[in-house]
Amino acid sequence: MDDQNKNLLIATALSFAVILGWFVLFPPPEPTVDPETALPPAADSAAPAIAATPEAAPGAATGATQSAAPTVADAPRVPIETERLVGSISLAGGRIDDLSLKDYRVSLEDGADVVHLLNPVGSESPHYAVFGWAPGGGLTLDDVPSIVTEWSLESGDTLTSDAPIVLRWDSPTGAIFRRTIEVDEDYMFSVTQSVENSGSQAMTIAPYGLIARHGEPTDLKNFFILHEGVVAMADGTLAEIDYDEMPDFAMMPSQGARAEVVQVTESGWIGFTDHYWMTTVIPENGTPFRQVAKYNEASNIYQTEAVQPTVTIAPGQSQSVTTQLFAGAKEWETIRDYQDAGVDRFIDSIDWGWFFFLTKPIFWLLHHLNLLIGNMGWAIIGLTLTIKALLFPLAYKSYVSMAKMKELQPEMEKIKERAGDDRQKLQQEMMEMYKKEKVNPASGCLPILLQIPIFFSLYKVIFVTLELRHAPWLGPFQDLSAPDPTSIFNFFGLFPWAAPTPGSLLALVFIGILPMLLGISMWLQQKLNPAPTDPTQAMIFAWLPWVFMFMLGGFASGLVVYWIANNTITFTQQYLIMRSQGYKPDVFGNIKSGIKRGPKPDQK
Incomplete structure (x- = not known):
């Protein structure tokens, strides 16, 4: 030979x-879940905090607490129905927290369930997206809609690829907050947040989009050849953080959280990737934003955020911002089309590995x-x-x-x-x-x-x-x-x-x-x-x-x-x-x- x-x-x-x-030596660990919910970021801090309960969340500037709100489970819902998606949006926080992929089933067995990508708080594995405004400049959490505030449905009754919905919430300060949610024929949501300042005082707020995950995925592979966890693009630089790496971030004793913060100048996105599925928040190109990945040990919540710069809205003025949310299957053609439409290097969300020039x-x-x-x-x-x-x-x-x-x-x-x-x-x-x-x-x-x-x-x-x-x-x-x-x-x-x-x-x-x-x-x-x-x-x-x-x-x-x-x-x-x-x-x-x-x- x-x-x-x-x-x-x-x-x-x-x-x-x-x-x-x-x-054999490193099998997938058993995931743990926690019934609590994630928290909104702060507008002014370099590393936003998360806490074990919504009521314990610090105010952005004053330390005020959130006021009581209906539970997510009891809140009304708006159906989502497209050719490829089915689910609903909770009016508690206007969160997108119930989403299934019609084209994919969990197994080849007859009658197998479709793949559930997003799940509300109270389910086995909560995973959801929330958008909002972080208060600053003297405002408290009561002055902006929180992630559990109940919205009203202003227009539309079902979110489809042809019909958006509009949510509304009136602030005690007199400001009117609206959220227009659209979805295309595949997996991309567009969330346009607008504020009309009808009060007598200027408002200083920062728009954000976050994705929260309670515990690790139940089907986590934990195999060295596959990345599962945070995936982010910041001005052309790809970052991948495994779930077991997130607790290793620098400790923030005053806030009980650990965070990784990156300032994005031109373009980027951040979210969670599984073996075949992904949820990603995508601010508009050319918009700087703060990219945050963090973990809370007390509540066992993994969270990613895209927090845009603080804006000041004078009385009688309005402000709006549009952020996209990808929530679906990592189909090569679909992701490539989104990249061609302007999502920077989105195809790299697929884990091509070190030999990417071959794979x-x-x-x-x-x-x-x-x-x-x-x-x-x-x-x-x-x-x-x-x-x-x-x-x-x-x-x-x-x-x-x-x-x-x-x-x-x-x-x-x-x-x-x-x-x-x-x-x-x-x-x-x-x-x-x-x-x-x-x-x-x-x-x-x-x-x-x-x-x-x-x-x-x-x-x-x-x-x-x-x-x-x-x-x-x-x-x-x-x-x-x-x-x-x-x-x-x-x-x-x-x-x-x-x-x-x-x-x-x-x-x-x-x-x-x-x-x-x-x-x-x-x-x-x-x-x-x-x-x-x-x-x-x-x-x-x-x-x-x-x-x-x-x-x-x-x-x-x-x-x-x-x-x-x-x-x-x-x-x-x-x-x-x-x-x-x-x-x-x-x-x-x-x-x-x-x-x-x-x-x-x-x-x-």
Whole structure:
């Protein structure tokens, strides 16, 4: 076995061992929830506060407390109904806190629930968006609508993509606050907040939009290859903060909160991202704002805010500001369209990883192949063919070099016999032979090195992108983002009992069709070359295909499909190229000798 093949197999085996070890050692933690609610930001402080209860919230300038308000659960609601969304808006705070995605279900089972993205306080996992005005300049929380103040519905009865709604609240100071909420055909809400100062005193206030999340998501993956938590863009700089990192912010003892604050000059957005879903507040381009991510230990509330500069509204004057809210699925085309419409670098909200220069074009090609073919499984195979075609010039040089090295094998054995234990003499004579025969023993390394980042980039694409979720291929393989659903345990569905649950020890042992095909394809590729003469190395490499077969049994089916296709194409390429160079690999002879545990022939 050549050194480059040995290094490839060892490196790949170690990589997968690290991945599986991490998954076993760091499982998703159990989330906790808290029945309390988030709090509005302060207009003047550099780091807004949050508290355990609304009544404990500090005033922006005076320290006044909020007045009592109806509970969110008892407040009237305004329905949301579009082709892709269904839910409602609570008139308590005018919060968008009930939203489901019609196009997505939690599983492939018949009658499975649609995905619930936003949930009100009092539910299992509260998650909601609130907009408002933070008081400043002597105003108290009673002078502006709080996040629990009950609004009245001024116009509209149902929020649709064709019909906005308008909410109204009259301040004790005489000011009239309105909130116009619109939604497009996909997942973007537009919230226009306006204030008419009908009082006798000037008003100093700051518009804000916030997203609150009580506890971690119930379906948190907590897997190192995936970012879940805060995602933010500030003047072209992307920030990603995991949930478990947020409590590590600098402590603010006087406020009981921990916060990360960034001042945005031109454009940006901030919110929370899950595996496939996202909620993001997006101020208008060209508007500076304070970007805040914070966590309150006492109430276990994660919160992100976009707080715009304070404005002063004189008596008889009015002021309005429009902020967008994305609440939906991270569909590549939809997010790209929003980016084209002006949301700065919105496509980067998808977790492309360190190899973004590979994952982005790989996904682009996979997406368009899927549109062309109409089946994601065949698109993955088409992607594999395309990648192998692009790397073919390098592969050709590699396999030609390997064929020449096979031809020089007898001469190399003679040199080893002459050199004996003299390592320096051995290296000198080997280099002279390579120079004379115009062979570069390292020429086969580059294709192998390129395959490693490509493989991990494709793994990232398959694991992270929404387009692979519940994507069918053929037969029992109806979700390429999930492990192989077949199993030896029920003889691939022929027996009446169910296969082991994915992720369990039984599922790791009783593998399915795809991992078995992967092991066979790796074994055949290995038999293309004679085994190492060293008995220990020969035993290790003989076991590797079957070790990988069990290791990859719990990986996404789409990734295993790619690896099977890659092994098959690689085997075909190597066999044909080596034959064209006069070397005839004795695959069947190697198989027979491997079964007999005898020496393996190296015929020409």
